[in-house]
Amino acid sequence: MARMATTRRVVISTAAAWLFGFLIFFPILWMVLASFKTELEAFAIPPSFLFFHWTTENYATVQERSDYFHHAMNSIIIAGGSTLIALLIAIPAAWSMAFSPTRRTKDILLWMLSTKMMPPVGVLVPIYLIYKSFGLLDSRIGLVFILCLGNLPIVIWMLFTYFKEIPRDILEAARMDGATVGRELVYVLTPMAIPGLASTLLLNLILAWNEAFWTLNLSTSNAAPLTTFIASYSSPEGLFWAKLSAASTLAIAPILVLGWFSQKQLVRGLTFGAVK
């Protein structure tokens, strides 16, 4: 007897799932709503949920007053740059470990994983001092570099697990037909690896975009990405809720959309293949 999904059961579980899903999502929704309110309405009691005077002026003011796009551009450069460089370093490494494994491959992989376990605060002092003496504090290149290294183990691991699933017979066949390693990489491996590459790229963009230890500690204004920019709203408490909400909405919207596309790969990527 197959387990029949009775109507009653579907109705109850659907209602419960939507209720809890909505509750979890609510803070984000509430923030988006607040971003369309006037400052007065944003902290009015009792709060208005939908019937307020909708306005988009906060979005305009955020840009005028605080140069939002400058920080958004920093975020794009830092997250994008660090992810691309990490991919460039990781692709050959993962390719090599997936297709020419040696006795030490497993040890190397686990060692790479262990570098990710090092708490950033453990090396905050030397990194800060090194950056200070090389003039890298509050520079985009400095943040690109550190986020790239920080995420490199995850990138290598994700690519490795994807590459390993590519059937080796195809590579052998290409080799028999006389393909060089370079051609093999470009014409055989790359097309098959594109889904894996895409999800690795997405997940790491998200991680780098939201990274808030190094960005808070190593940037102040020039190179400050959105994480640092939003944090600067923490001081004038209570006065700029609508603008804070508008800035926050802009800061998370692109990454939320990317995240929704890559949510299934997230599990795999962040658990290093331990849960499939």
Add this chain to the structure above:
Amino acid sequence: MATRQTQLLARSLLTPAVGLLFIWMIVPLALTLYFSTLHYSLLDPGSEAFVGLENFRYFLSDPAFLASLQNTLVLVGSVLALTILLGIPLALLMDQPVIGRNMVRLMVIAPFFVMPTVSALVWKNLLMHPVSGLFAWLAQLFHLTPIDWFNDVPLFAVILIVAWQWLPFATLILLTALQSLDEEQKEAAEMDGASAVSTFIYITLPHLARPITVVILIETIFLLTVFAEIFVTTGGGPGLQTTNIAFLIYSQALIQFDVGTASAGGLVAVVIANIVAFFLVRIVGRNLEA
């Protein structure tokens, strides 16, 4: 066909990644180790002197260390408990026949993609503000006294924010594991007359043991160094009530400019993280064999 040539090529492709990660791991760590043996204050340049283990003695015997260690453990433990105890029923619920499951999934996963500074400020201002926050209004609605979250229960407030951020991760991993559970096994149990509760205890829960372990280990790695949420909400206060180890080291290094002590603290943090990492690496390593 692993010829000598391809092996050589494979090695040269691997070298840049290994080299960079090696430098990234060794150089800062060696410097931390070196600084930790010095009297080294940025406010007093040129006075660096070797002091042996003095910094460690100072850091470990500082009452702030014990307080922040306790806060760290409470924070990590509570967030783990909340995310797993709420994540299991939520994952079970989402594994049921739900109309529009993909939409529910999107709503549940969303907090994970919100940058920590945004979620901390949204919770602090829009929800938890003692006068104008939504929670205060709800409390008034039920004729209760609104809670002044960041003064009365600051650590709990931080815990709630961080748990909200990590609940999606736990739920998603548990849901993925549930979906790989053999449906026939459950059916067989049902045919044998097992109740829903005993099916859960004897079939589902053992199946979840491994993903739960993975959630615990990975969350612990990240939770040990929670920083941004504290940085933008409480700044470690009031007093030391929300200072965890990561924040303590940060304040010693970049607020008090005491490089030596902060480095000693950094090494203590590395040791704590390594204990957790040891177990995680073993679990992942076992998976690599298969």
